[in-house]
Amino acid sequence: MDIEYDDDSLRQLASDPRFDAGFGRDVVKAFRKRIGVISAAPDERDFYALKSLHFEKLQGNREGQHSMRLNDQWRLILKFKAREQGKTVVVISIEDYH
Secondary structure, three states: OEEEEOOHHHHHHHHOOOOOOOOOHHHHHHHHHHHHHHHHOOOOHHHHHOHHHOOEEOOHHHOOEEEEEOOOOEEEEEEEEEEOOEEEEEEEEEEEOO
């Protein structure tokens, strides 16, 4: 899948091995691993199949967004854009869920 970023620091976090955006090493490592999973997936059904991702639709004021676990505390927040060539994942943020 194609990936876009709502935030330039997230784009840099995905591509610059020296940049940590203020997150701990374990969060950065998990983020980069998830970006690899996202880019390799043909569509979001693969995310549901990988139970360890805890991929889920969000509700309320986050309707239309999804979350994916980075670790016990941090979640990757995503949304999808429909394109002629398929869907694009938009990485919105990394959120502390505790």
